[in-house]
Structure formats: structure tokens, C-alpha cells
Amino acid sequence: MANVNKTALGLGTQRSVIRELFEFGKKRIAEVGAENVFDFSIGNPSVPAPEMVNETAVRLLQEMDPVLIHSYTSAQGDAQVREKIAQSIRKRFDYPAEADSLYMSTGAAGALCCCLNGLLNPGEEVIVFAPFFPEYKVFIEGAGGVMKLIPADVDAFQIDFDRFEEALSPNTKAVIVNSPNNPSGAVYSEETVQRLAKVLTDKSAAYGHVIYLITDEPYREIAFSGVKVPYVPKYYPNTLVCYSWSKSLSLPGERMGYVQVAEDMEEKEMVYAAVAGAGRFLGYVSAPSLFQRVCAQCVDETSDISVYERNKDILVKGLREIGFTVVEPQGTFYMFPRTLIEDDVAFCEKAKDFNLLIVPGTGFGCPGHTRISYCVPTERAERSLEAFAKLAAFYR
Ligand code: PLP
Numbered sequence: 001m002a003n004v005n006k007t008a009l010g011l012g013t014q015r016s017v018i019r020e021l022f023e024f025g026k027k028r029i030a031e032v033g034a035e036n037v038f039d040f041s042i043g044n045p046s047v048p049a050p051e052m053v054n055e056t057a058v059r060l061l062q063e064m065d066p067v068l069i070h071s072y073t074s075a076q077g078d079a080q081v082r083e084k085i086a087q088s089i090r091k092r093f094d095y096p097a098e099a100d101s102l103y104m105s106t107g108a109a110g111a112l113c114c115c116l117n118g119l120l121n122p123g124e125e126v127i128v129f130a131p132f133f134p135e136y137k138v139f140i141e142g143a144g145g146v147m148k149l150i151p152a153d154v155d156a157f158q159i160d161f162d163r164f165e166e167a168l169s170p171n172t173k174a175v176i177v178n179s180p181n182n183p184s185g186a187v188y189s190e191e192t193v194q195r196l197a198k199v200l201t202d203k204s205a206a207y208g209h210v211i212y213l214i215t216d217e218p219y220r221e222i223a224f225s226g227v228k229v230p231y232v233p234k235y236y237p238n239t240l241v242c243y244s245w246s247k248s249l250s251l252p253g254e255r256m257g258y259v260q261v262a263e264d265m266e267e268k269e270m271v272y273a274a275v276a277g278a279g280r281f282l283g284y285v286s287a288p289s290l291f292q293r294v295c296a297q298c299v300d301e302t303s304d305i306s307v308y309e310r311n312k313d314i315l316v317k318g319l320r321e322i323g324f325t326v327v328e329p330q331g332t333f334y335m336f337p338r339t340l341i342e343d344d345v346a347f348c349e350k351a352k353d354f355n356l357l358i359v360p361g362t363g364f365g366c367p368g369h370t371r372i373s374y375c376v377p378t379e380r381a382e383r384s385l386e387a388f389a390k391l392a393a394f395y396r
Helices: 006-013 017-032 051-063 079-093 107-119 135-142 161-167 190-207 268-282 289-297 306-322 344-354 378-395
Strands: 102-105 125-129 146-150 172-177 212-217 239-244 257-261 370-373
Touching: 006 135, 017 344, 051 289, 079 102, 079 257, 079 289, 102 107, 102 268, 107 135, 107 172, 107 212, 107 239, 107 257, 107 268, 125 135, 125 161, 135 146, 146 161, 161 190, 172 190, 190 212, 257 268, 306 378, 344 370, 344 378
Parallel strands: 125 146, 125 172, 172 212, 212 239
Antiparallel strands: 102 257, 239 257
């Protein structure tokens, strides 16, 4: 056995279900052709970044000082970049965001790790609601914390407040919410956010310490017609926003996002310093220079995300007709139907026989379900229904 950190070794060698599906998909594509493999496994945006992104990158490379463009920015990110983002937040959400409350990071993943490492002392608890993005557990434990999982409300994928209140304890340091949600597509309403804020305010007072709310928002812009995504810092002062351009601008490979510490957070400067300090000991300083600037210039843009709503409509209707129970997503490019048998792992394994690559719900803390990642060409979503019908017929 190599003389290395056992946790790290475990994480580095663990089989990833999604990665295995991806490898399987590559093999199947070689056998039956790409058009016949319905890969709903990975959350890679299927639409390109807007033209403005590439144009801005090229223009910056041509126009900026050739040394400066590739130089380190400040550890927390370029000051002008952060000011541009703060301006956009002020305008879009009518919220007095300041540049000095932003810490530029490598995607939402980097932002979450900076928050968790900045906040947690060993053994402190972080509450997460199932179904949840599986990396939360890795990030929380990596920061020395303990994840406390609230079972899913499978009828709506909203917060089960009774279970939530039962789970809160003096050892609760933070709560992570993710709306619009991966994997369910659920969005928390204003009423839900208000209620969440009230519970956290009351419990913080009862325990005599702040409970932080970490809102993980890579899908903020991908909300379907008529659905509003409340801007959480307006409702709860002790909020840290983890934002990313991976999904809204289709830039997952550029690793760009930020942490925003809410303006009226208690001892805000110290919390910001702890986030920055965590960035320092994790080595997450001076996020990529070129794409900090590109994202700042394109901060009010999105890629053509309308395709996701089209795919959602086609799949929800089609799957329900076939006999699936699906909670209609209000955003993202995921849905989380019930599997037709209880064993979601066996169900997703069987789906492979029909060239359907879907992910078992177990990994998201919600067995008996499967995640369908419908960031695919619309014609592929349409044609997949025949494969889903065959899969359903197998179980009849
Ligand atoms: N949080 C959620 C809920 C996600 O779905 C993802 C990526 O799929 C991330 C965080 C990480 O995103 P990023 O690429 O911005 O690091």
C-alpha cells in the first residue's frame, strides 16, 4: 500500500458511476453509432457559449497587454472584474453587492470548498437536503465537517421543514441549498426561502451562534417560463452564494465562478477573510485571468438555454405517457423520475440494454429514482422515448 493519505487514495481510486456510464457510452457509440446512444449521464451543457464569449476572449488576447493578460490577478480576483460583477448583481437583483464581498473561484466547486473550509471547525455539521449533488459529501468531509442528510420529499422535492427542524442542533454550522436543483430540477419559492430564513434566524438565536446558509447556484439562470428564483441574500443575512458560469454560459471547462458574502452578514469582513484564507490554503488563489475578464464582460449574457425547457416538455410528457412518475422540473437540465422497480441501480443497469444512459438516484441520496440529464440535442430527447418505452415494456 502506498504511503499516502487514505481518504485521498479512496477518493482517487473510487469508481464513479457517471464516469463508468460515460466509458460505456463511448463503447456503445463505436458499436451502434452516436445517434443511437441516449447519453443522459453527464451535466455538460449541450449548447455552445454565446458568440460574445469567444469574441471577448479573442479581443482581450489581442488588445490587452500581452504580459498582463496572463499574469496573476489579486488572490481574490481582479478588482475591476469583481466591480463589474457587483454592478450586475446590484442591477439584476436590486441588492447592494460590493466588489470586496466577491472572491473569484474555479467554478461552484471551488467556491463551495472555499466556503466550507473557511467556515468549518472539525466535526461541525452541515445540513444537506436529498436528493443532493454527491460532491457535497466529499467537500464537507474534506473540510473536516460532517454531512447531515435530510431525506427527500419525493412528492415535490421541496424542503421537508419538520425533518429539517429535527435535524438542526447546536452543532449545526451551515446548511447548503441548491435551487434550481441538481438532480430534481426543483426551485425553491419565495415562501420557502422566507421560511428557511426564519428557521435559521430563530435557531441561530437559540444556539447563540450563526448558522450560515450556503446557496449553490450554478443553475440560477436556467429557470423555466414563469419560474422566479429568489435572490437568497435578500432574505437571510448570513448567506454565502456560490455561483458559477459553467452552466449558464456553457463554460464548465473554464472553471470560473465566485463566492459572494452577503452585505449584512454578521462580522462580514471576518467571514470574507476566512473564505479568502481557505482559498489560500487550498491553493485556490488568482482564478484564471483571461476567463475572469471574459465572464465579467459577459456577466449579463446566457447561452441559448431555451433548448432545455423544450427537452423538459418533451420528456416529461413522453415519460408520463409511458407510465413514469415525474415531478415536473422548474429549472436546470435534469429530471428525477421514479424508477419502475425499487432497485434503481438494477434499473439503470437494465436501461443500458436499450442504450439509455441514466444515473441511479442512490448516489444522490434518493434511491428508487433516476437522474436524466437532458442537455442533449432535442431530436435525441424525442427519439429516446422509444427506448424508454422498450425499457418500461420489459418491466410490464
Ligand atoms: N453544484 C452543483 C449542484 C452542480 O451540479 C455542479 C456541477 O455539475 C457543481 C456544483 C460544480 O460546478 P462547477 O463546474 O461550477 O464547479
